[in-house]
Amino acid sequence: MENLKWKKLGIIFNPKKHETPEWMSEFAQAPHVLPFDNFFRVYFSCRPKPDANGQYVSYSAYVDLDANLNILAISPQPILALGQLGTFDEFGTYPVSVIKEGEEYRAYYAGWTRCDSVPFNTAIGFAKSSHPDAFERIGNGPLISYSQDEPFVISGPKIRRFNGQYYLFYIAGCKWVLDNGKPEPIYKIRLATSIDGIHFEKVNKNLIADKLSEDEAQASPDVIFKNGKYHMFFCYRGGKNYRGKENGYRIGYAHSTDLINWERNDDYVGIDVSSEGWDSEMISYPHVFEMAGKTYMFYLGNQVGKEGFGGAVLENELL
Amino acid sequence: MKWKRKGKLFDPTNFTLLNGCTEFAQSPQTIVFSDFIRIYFSTRNRDDRGEYISLITYIDMDLSMDKVLGQAEQEVIALGELGTFDEHGIFPISPFVDNNDIYAFTCGWSRRVSVPVETSIGVAISKDQGKTFQRLGNGPILSSSIHEPTLVGDGFVKKYNGVYHMWYIFGTEWIPKTSTEPVARVYKIGHATSTDIIHWEKEEGKQIIPDVLNKDECQALPSVVFHDGLYHMVFCFREATDFRKNPKRGYRLGYAFSKDLVNWIRNDSALADIANVGSDDWDTNMMCYPHLFSVNNKVYLLYNGNEFGKYGFGCAALID
Numbered sequence: 001m002e003n004l005k006w007k008k009l010g011i012i013f014n015p016k017k018h019e020t021p022e023w024m025s026e027f028a029q030a031p032h033v034l035p036f037d038n039f040f041r042v043y044f045s046c047r048p049k050p051d052a053n054g055q056y057v058s059y060s061a062y063v064d065l066d067a068n069l070n071i072l073a074i075s076p077q078p079i080l081a082l083g084q085l086g087t088f089d090e091f092g093t094y095p096v097s098v099i100k101e102g103e104e105y106r107a108y109y110a111g112w113t114r115c116d117s118v119p120f121n122t123a124i125g126f127a128k129s130s131h132p133d134a135f136e137r138i139g140n141g142p143l144i145s146y147s148q149d150e151p152f153v154i155s156g157p158k159i160r161r162f163n164g165q166y167y168l169f170y171i172a173g174c175k176w177v178l179d180n181g182k183p184e185p186i187y188k189i190r191l192a193t194s195i196d197g198i199h200f201e202k203v204n205k206n207l208i209a210d211k212l213s214e215d216e217a218q219a220s221p222d223v224i225f226k227n228g229k230y231h232m233f234f235c236y237r238g239g240k241n242y243r244g245k246e247n248g249y250r251i252g253y254a255h256s257t258d259l260i261n262w263e264r265n266d267d268y269v270g271i272d273v274s275s276e277g278w279d280s281e282m283i284s285y286p287h288v289f290e291m292a293g294k295t296y297m298f299y300l301g302n303q304v305g306k307e308g309f310g311g312a313v314l315e316n317e318l319l
Numbered sequence: 320m321k322w323k324r325k326g327k328l329f330d331p332t333n334f335t336l337l338n339g340c341t342e343f344a345q346s347p348q349t350i351v352f353s354d355f356i357r358i359y360f361s362t363r364n365r366d367d368r369g370e371y372i373s374l375i376t377y378i379d380m381d382l383s384m385d386k387v388l389g390q391a392e393q394e395v396i397a398l399g400e401l402g403t404f405d406e407h408g409i410f411p412i413s414p415f416v417d418n419n420d421i422y423a424f425t426c427g428w429s430r431r432v433s434v435p436v437e438t439s440i441g442v443a444i445s446k447d448q449g450k451t452f453q454r455l456g457n458g459p460i461l462s463s464s465i466h467e468p469t470l471v472g473d474g475f476v477k478k479y480n481g482v483y484h485m486w487y488i489f490g491t492e493w494i495p496k497t498s499t500e501p502v503a504r505v506y507k508i509g510h511a512t513s514t515d516i517i518h519w520e521k522e523e524g525k526q527i528i529p530d531v532l533n534k535d536e537c538q539a540l541p542s543v544v545f546h547d548g549l550y551h552m553v554f555c556f557r558e559a560t561d562f563r564k565n566p567k568r569g570y571r572l573g574y575a576f577s578k579d580l581v582n583w584i585r586n587d588s589a590l591a592d593i594a595n596v597g598s599d600d601w602d603t604n605m606m607c608y609p610h611l612f613s614v615n616n617k618v619y620l621l622y623n624g625n626e627f628g629k630y631g632f633g634c635a636a637l638i639d
Contacts, residue, residue: 085502086434086493087468113437116430118402123463139524140492141468146439148456148517151403176402183401 001319004253004270006297006312011278013063013071014308015046023048023059023078029305030095030220031298032158033289034132039064039072040291041132042298043079044309045094057082058092060109062133067292069311080107080127080135088113088123088142095220095285097159098132099197105132106197108168110155111142118176118183122155124168126198144170144192149204152176153185156219159197162230166194167259169207169221169232177215179240186239189221189232191259207262208234208254215239218252220285223259226295226318230256233269233297235284243303245273248282251299271297271312278307285309288318320574321639322592327601327624328384330631331362337376337391340364345373345628346411346540346608347621348475350421350449355379355388356614357449358621359395359423360632361410372398373408373428377449382614384634396425396443396452404429404439404459411540411608414449415476421445422516423452424485426472427459434493434502438472439463440485442516460517461487466524469493470506473540476516479550483513484580486541486552489524494535500560508538508554510580527583528554528575535559538573544611546618546637550577553590553620555607570607572622593620593635601625602633 012031015024024046032043042063047056059078066072079096083089089111096109111125123142127135144154153173160167171187178184189207192200210216218236225231232254238247253269254262274280279301286299295314301307331344340362347360358380361373375395379388396412399405405427413424425441439459443452461471470490477484487509494503507526511519530536541554552575558568574590575583595602602624609622618637624630 084468084492085495086431086437086490086504088463090433114432115402116432117406121402121429126465139465139468141463141465143465145462145464146404146458147462148442148458148460151399151456151458153402173402175400178401185402 001268002316003268004318005315006271007315008274008279009069009311009313011301011308011310012065012069012298013042013044016307018071018074020074021076024061024074025049027058027305028063028308029058029300030156030285031287031309032095032097033287033291033298034098034100035289035291039066042309043096043098044305045096055114056092058094058112060093060096060107075133077134079133080109080137083111083125083137084140087111087140088121088145089125090114091120093125095156097157099159099161100132101197103130105129105135106159107135108143108157108159110157118152118185121152124154124157124170143198144168144200144202147202150190150202153187155187156221158220158222160223162225162259166197166200167223168192168194168200169223171219171221177239184240184242186215186217187219189218189234203260205260207260208232208252209264211236211252211264211266212238217242219249220287222287224288224290224318230259231288231318232256232262233286233288235286237282237284245281249284249300249304251283251286271299278302279310320589320592320637322590322620322635323638324593324595325384325634325636327631327633328380328621329358329378329387332630334390336362337394338362338364338374340374340376342629343627344631345623346610347623347632348411348413348610349612349621350414350416351382351612351614352448355381356384357414359412359414360628361408361412370430371408373410374398375409375412384619391450393451395450396423396454399427399454400457403427403457404437404462405441405454407436411473413473413475417478417516421449422476424474424476425454426474434504436470437463438470440471440474440487455517461485461511461519461521463489464521464523467509467521470504475540475542477543477545479545479580483516484543485511485513485519486527486543487511488539488541494559503559504537505535505559506537506539508541528552528573529585531573531585531587532556532558537562539570540608540610542609542611544613544618546613550580551611551618552576552583553609553611555609555622557607566604569605570627572606572609601630608632
């Protein structure tokens with residue numbers, strides 16, 4: 001089977017190139033598309049400038065694009081407020097995945113809290129709305145939290161609906177490794193299923209086999225159904241020293257017929273870092289979707305989206 | 320209810336404890352063996368930065384609780400790995416005997432930045448009659464959820480009519496700090512059930528014991544015993560702020576009973592005999608972290624006194 005062929009389109013949206021509010025100073029991370037009749041909305045996560053201690057908070061927002069990828073609108077405020085004192089999402093809401101259920105919009109997001117021995121912890125929260133511009137939590141706690149086999153860093157939710165069931169792909173941390181004394185999280189791709197989108201049953205299984213080593217970290221499990229099977233695009237990195245080109249994020253691929261058992265085949269993915277430019281050191285957080293008969297991938301480049309997200313269009317068929 | 324005070328049972332400052340701990344014997348909880356009682360509790364040490372770390376140990380006492388027969392000689396349960404829910408302490412630990420298996424439900428502590436701590440409940444198993452416990456997984460079995468946003472802890476388990484019942488606490492909010500008070504937590508008593516000890520069904524944000532102080536009443540350490548046809552619960556409660564040194568706002572013991580494990584009727588006056596009035600004693604300023612258990616069908620209550628158990632725990636016996 002011929003590997004995928006992508007034509008890169010460059011950066012699609014970089015907050016720094018627009019008049020954006022202070023809370024959207026930089027970063028456009030983890031793009032996720034929700035189609036509407038006359039445009040399509042890309043949810044992403046962004047940040048104000050860091051505080052005096054160099055620490056960030058993150059908000060989620062959107063940008064609306066037309067079919068030619070021209071920007072129509074940028075969200076005037078975050079789609080969700082930060083959580084209350086001491087709660088799981090007090091310091092960030094990143095990333096976010098939105099699905100429409102009847103007349104209701106539902107957002108699944110990772111909430112960030114700050115810890116003492118490690119820099120952060122995350123759990124997956126849930127918010128909903130009757131319109132897709134702003135969401136409200138249904139409670140102050142997380143929807144998917146830590147459990148026996150998923151002790152910390154529950155993040156990166158991607159909600160999908162297949163065959164009358166909800167599938168929430170996400171990541172769960174399995175250990176913190178020390179890189180020159182600094183704790184770095186290792187996480188793997190996981191799945192939980194639900195009938196109503198609120199009560200989830202964890203599958204408690206690593207879906208994707210490691211390629212680099214057992215300290216490979218995997219993120220952004222993005223699943224699309226096409227030509228009779230499920231295709232997952234995700235990203236992965238080395239356990240240490242991953243903020244540069246050498247061990248930085250690359251995009252991987254796996255396919256499945258039952259959503260539980262996945263066959264990894266990164267060769268097929270057909271996209272890699274560029275020799276120069278905005279995505280020359282790393283590529284990550286892929287989101288693959290179809291629009292007007294074409295298949296696109298939005299993804300992040302160097303510094304995991306600090307300069308925004310870019311895109312590529314598929315030139316052959318996803319088989 | 321008629322209770323008889325037996326006074327202080329154990330003062331950790333008079334013993335040389337495991338791990339070099341010299342003070343605190345918090346939240347005593349028991350396993351009753353045929354010829355002795357093993358009483359687990361949390362002691363405290365300080366880490367490299369001078370911060371408290373809660374560690375588990377136990378003493379063995381004779382069945383009449385008149386003398387200490389021995390104490391733990393090796394680490395009872397290790398703290399969790401880097402970044403896990405029980406990395407910075409276990410307090411309390413609640414042993415649970417299920418036929419031939421000995422489990423312990425742990426309340427693990429993990430430090431935060433904007434608030435001091437977050438907690439979750441873990442489970443561990445012992446293969447050596449409760450001398451040591453090994454955790455089942457690095458993560459918790461009960462943690463925060465949509466309507467129980469923080470501070471899930473203090474798990475206490477009993478099996479009644481083929482179902483495992485857990486009483487525990489969950490945080491409802493953190494009150495921001497003021498010029499005189501640090502951030503303050505509010506927590507309530509909840510209930511969950513299980514058929515296998517590992518997977519629990521919460522009632523999701525349902526407070527089962529009504530407040531008597533105000534809506535910010537903090538309730539902790541639920542402990543339940545079945546006796547004379549009723550389920551009896553003893554717990555402790557306090558005001559949310561200014562509770563550490565002000566005896567009027569500090570922990571006191573509360574009581575509730577139930578016929579069906581669903582509806583609980585609160586009646587703190589049932590413990591009136593235990594309250595020490597008049598004289599200055601080890602438990603005059605504070606009474607907290609209660610544990611109900613029975614030995615040969617006689618009901619006892621262990622609890623901590625002043626300063627959250629810094630100087631040990633005492634006992635009361637149910638007479639009638």
